[in-house]
């Protein structure tokens with residue numbers, strides 16, 4: 001047993017109908033890694049994350065979370081999940097930022113109402129981490145896409161997860177705020193010890209910030225560090241990686 005292993009995907013294949021969406025995927029994520037999951041549209045990234053979250057079951061292979069087979073895994077508070085949120089809340093959405101963040105603890109709030117003050121405290125601490133404390137009383141629908149995304153990250157942080165999974169979190173964030181957003185993720189990773197798995201199309205930026213990269217197109221085409229990626233990228237590429245790099249460049253232009 002590898003104590004450091006947070007996610008282990010062993011030879012996993014999945015098909016919705018006839019076509020394989022994910023085929024023989026094999027990789028693991030160790031504690032403390034910031035792993036960027038990159039691939040063209042329809043390459044199986046969200047399917048893979050849904051498999052890891054246990055929302056769908058593999059046709060072949062197996063998945064372990066924190067060294068437990070997925071079917072026995074119960075402590076879902078260990079895992080935070082933030083999906084794409086562009087325009088999640090419209091301007092009339094009737095909730096304050098604090099209420100949205102506190103709702104990350106709602107399952108426990110029902111049983112322990114008297115702990116409400118403690119939950120508010122936890123929510124404020126999470127807002128502080130994402131530098132949104134001053135917006136606690138604002139209406140969520142009045143914030144920008146990037147600010148809303150920070151609030152949703154705060155909501156997933158209130159239960160103190162060890163692993164945070166983000167599906168294209170920079171969609172809807174304007175370019176000048178994307179760097180600050182990546183800096184926030186790097187801080188969560190380095191200072192708070194949270195392991196990160198992030199789906200993105202933004203190869204250039206993820207390569208600067210992630211500790212590890214997985215490029216997939218139904219199967220895994222590359223798994224390694226950004227340095228390893230840059231090495232083959234800078235040298236004569238071998239045919240598989242060269243082809244993948246062309247595809248990735250094409251994706252970058254398309255996204």
Ligand SMILES: Nc1ncnc2c1ncn2[C@@H]1O[C@H](COP(=O)(O)OP(=O)(O)OP(=O)(O)O)[C@@H](O)[C@H]1O
Pocket residue numbers: 016017021039040041042043044045046047048
């Ligand atoms: N619910 C579904 N039913 C049937 N096929 C699906 C379903 N969801 C996804 N697919 C198919 O599975 C393949 C992988 O889709 P998936 O959403 O995992 O890709 P992705 O890499 O996340 O794409 P994108 O970058 O566009 O979000 C695609 O061919 C897609 O059409």
